[in-house]
Amino acid sequence: MCLLVSLAIASGLYAQNVLLLSDEQGSWPAILGSVGISLKQASDVPVALARQQIELGSFGILEGASATAEAFGITPTAKRVVVRNVTDARSPKLGIVWENSQELPVYQLPSDAQVFARDRWSGAPLMAGIRSGKGAVLWVATKPGARGYERFPYVLQALSDLGLHPPLTSNRIWAFFDSSYRNRVDLDYFAERWKKAGISALHVAAWHYNEPDAERDEYLRKLITACHKRAILVYAWIELPHVSEKFWTDHPEWREKTALLQDAHLDWRKLMNLQNPDCFKAVASATHSLIQRFDWDGVNLGELYFESLEGAANAARFTPMNDNVRREYEYLAGVDPHSLFPAKADSPEMKTFLDWRAGLAKRMQSEWLGELEKARRERPNLDIVLTHVDDRFDTRMRELVGADAAAVLPMLSKHDFQFLIEDPATVWHLGPDRYSEIARRYAALTPQADKLAIDINIVERYQDVYPTKQQTGVELMQLVQVASRAFERVALYFENSILKTDWDLLPASGAVAKRYERTGDRLIVESARPLGVRWKGGAKVNGRAWPVSDGETIWLPAGSFVLEPAESPASAITHFNGSLRTAVSIGKRIELSYQSGSRALAVLNGDVKRLEVDGQEVTATMAAEKVLALPRGQHLVSIELK
């Protein structure tokens, strides 16, 4: 009877209640938790009651054969199949392979079941949904695996198809963008998709725009406008020493060399010799011009060190070995570094050279941060990001590519930039928990944890990984969730590689709440990071009218809040991409404080009548129609709308 009562209350309290109807919780809390959904263990609930709850709008999760499954028409037949290769209906071409095969009964499902996944060879159903009344059940033929993504990567998408939607959302994600994959898309269509996916900044491959070109420049301007309209920032992502195709073609004399003294065209990058003063000057000039030509919000100085992940063991990919480097090192150490290859790859002389090389990388980073700061003098709202491969978790990176975070991070005290830690390829196969560990190791190196961000590479991994070659579904959501918990910002590499099927759930995975609880018509939310709460209409937050809402989502700062229904304020910020600190609606006036590494963009529901920043009236700068651009840094703002 108690159970009956508690379930009944639960169904009244939660719009979408999730009941786990199998014996063991297993990884279900981790799966659902990755998009902010909690669940209730309900395996002891009588079958009739479970059915009733689902009819009333709850969602049930069933595993394999059980009395409850049978009540929904799911029964095992005598036939059995060994399953290793799975076809998911939403992405039939995606290779889903289980690391360990499993022999399972072939199940018979009711005719109205929606089969989401099948065994590739026999067609036996493995994951299916059955709608019942206002709710639905999701059935899987076997447990989803210890980590939650070993067998059914798209279990969350299946639940979403059945009508279960995450209660929280976020807009803290950065994404890398390369226009060569998107040169004929409708940019407004895409910008809208990015906004819905919680992307707050796009880091655009800027080397395609190094030299002015009317057609390409027009494309980029349209891209920036489409983003700004939706409060998405746009950063120039540069990948020095790669400058551009044309620069490489025009300046063969400045090309970087490998240790085999071949031109350093490695993978897609065509590397230039930035130690050559003339080359440096030309690149610096081109970069300044690039920054000034477009309405960038920031610059991302990416991966400015050397090649390759094979280190000195592979002379064919080892850089730098240009004349300037050889002369300088020979002058300092009395040895031409080229003479160290390949016979002395493991020698103490090589170690000394590699130490010097790491120092050279740091020197370059410092020089180029200086160059970007020069550009910032002309554009004070420009944010600067340094993308740097992790060498704390994978400690070989200093030797392999010259990356030395411990040496670079103290620069945070001299230069104002954000430090974006890139997951090295060597650890892409490890689970999401690595991000907590990376955060812990970096916290020891700098007190400015708010300047740290993490970059998740969403690509086909070279390692033998399962069930999918590239992170997708539950695995991706868990990665983003754990990373969002550990870091202020999460960047995804890259926009084009994120599978279409993942876009809708991404913003939920970026939202990390410590507490989410409804009491009557009130909602208590506690979070260490800003987030959005799905909420229809207006709300009072901690008793005061709240102005940051689009009628579907309430955007909140980090902290503890009680939300209760209220009338929608006349003046509202429907979307905001800075880190909100406080906000209040006073008549037609909105007061808020925020912090932002670049200018902050606020999408308003009216035109600005009066704007005060830190108590001073200023002229409103509009990034687009009804999109107010606010200065970078930490500010208190008062906006009065007409």
Added chain:
Amino acid sequence: MRGWKGILGLVAIVAVAAGPEYAALDAAYTALRAKDYETAIARFTQAAELAPKRADIRKDLAYAYLKIGENELARDRFAEAMELVPEDHHVALEYAFLCHETKQQAAARRVFDRIRRTGNATAERAFQNIDGELRTGIERWSRVVELQPENFSAHEELARLAEWRDDLATAGRNYERAWRLRPERRDFLLRLGSVWRAQGTPERASAALLAASRGAEPRTAEAARELLPVRYPYVYEFEAAIEFDPSNITLRREFAYLLLEMGRRDEAESQFRVITELDKADSLSAAQLGFLLLNRHEVEKAMPLLERALKSDNDVVTDRVREALQMPKTLRKRPETPRSQTSMEAKTLAERSLEAGYLKDAVKYLRIAHENDPVDFSVMLKLGWTYNMLKDDREAIEWFRLARRSSDAKIANDAERAYRNLRSGLTRVHTNVWVFPFYSSRWKDVFSYAQVKTEYKLNNLPVRLYLSTRFSGDIRGRIQDVNLAQPVGLSESAAIPGVGISAQPWRGVTLWGEAGWSFSYLHEANRGSDFRGGISYARSIGRNLGSETSGIFGETTADGVFVSRFDNDFLVYSQNKVGWTFEPLDTQLLWNWNLTADIRRFAWANTTEQGPGIRFRLPGIPKSLVFSVNSLQGSYTVMKDNPRPKKYTDWRVGLWYVFAR
């Protein structure tokens, strides 16, 4: 009002004239104008289905996909449009550019190359860009490979670029070298399979893919499985794969068990020996080799292997070794497990036992599985097979009988077939009827041979007694040959009842003897006692009629028969056929080689024949009815007293029907 009706009518006429796709297209363009790309794509797709020959719809669909960044789908639609209008260079270029963007460089290069040859400047530029970059890259990495032959990533890079440039020889060589340097990168075997297949060397491709499918990491194995034929590999394919990948233990072990199954023990043993040398931890192979040696009483050689196997943590292997060495089995306390789990575990152990060839263990585990899940028909079927392999057909037939009730059609069919096959061998009284009528163009006559035979199986004796009635006759009865004074018969034109005894067939060989009486309805000389007996042999290999897949087949029948009525003659017949079976057509194209000889040197009994033929079944009629048409070139090998020319041609059209009760 009348005017509106007119306009609507006109629109309707235009719509009909424009085709059934008009409405869908109209909706598509409307959605496109509103930037509702999803709807536009759905409507264009619908229109393309309604007008499958219209390339322009596919082009517009592709452009709609491009708007939402679905470049691969756009590329595939352009590919379809290109197929419809190969002369449209604009479509081909769009396709090629998208191939390039979606990392299908080889396809892009090929299309640009084709179009540039027509003088198209854009294609020329694009080709040179791609080809130049590839050429430079190949030169650069070739130089690295020259300088550093052990540089794995250089071989990999060179192979990839060469594959994109359709330089398949370089690609294959370097993929193979890269794989040899990093044997754990078994995904290279897939690349090799693909490159070698494109190079026109399917045997090498098959070897690489077979190696990838066994022992590789699951992802690679699954990918290889998709590229290999559905059928089980042939022995020569295993041999080629092992030659290519000699350290692939899983592949070699599977091959060794296949050889064992085929009775090729020596070869199997040598494979197991290689495995035990390559992998000291392979307890299964160590145990198997130990058993083989033990069977040959080579105890000293067997013991180290069996001791090695005893150290394994594989319970099935250690139990089997203990049993063989007459040691007590180890007691293992098992946690209490649910019945379903017990059944599953038992089935897994049974599978492992079957894989290892431990049939008695397999029976034990399958019985446990059956006890825990009495309605698992797959277990019943497996029990049937296993008992059958253990030569316990009485037990096997019971399990097949039960498994026939499965709701799974495949299990039920397999069980039914096995049940029927076994039942005929187990019943004490068994009747067999065959009939073989055919038309011969040489004799312009229809001949017919037939036999009804009822066998009685004797308890525990390897022989059977039988009653038989043979028939041999033709329609013309007699012919008048110009070279002979008297008309002669072309067949015995007789029924010959008799009693006989036959031995149990052993590897296709049967001994038999029969005593009877010939009742000829035409030839007096053919009446009287008839004693006959001899040896017969029949064997077929490959894909016979009724196989699941097409393939080569071969069959031979040989008979040595003593017949008292023909001057106590001893005749030898050998009929051989090789050819290709086409499934599911149920048809064989074949080549015949027939030889007949006797010790009395009668001309009619000494011939060779050869020639093509076709054999087939027709749908809807019993499977045991087979039609044949053969065109034979014959030659007499004895011409003494032979009134006929040495060479002859004969078309034979006939049918073969057999049934048993």
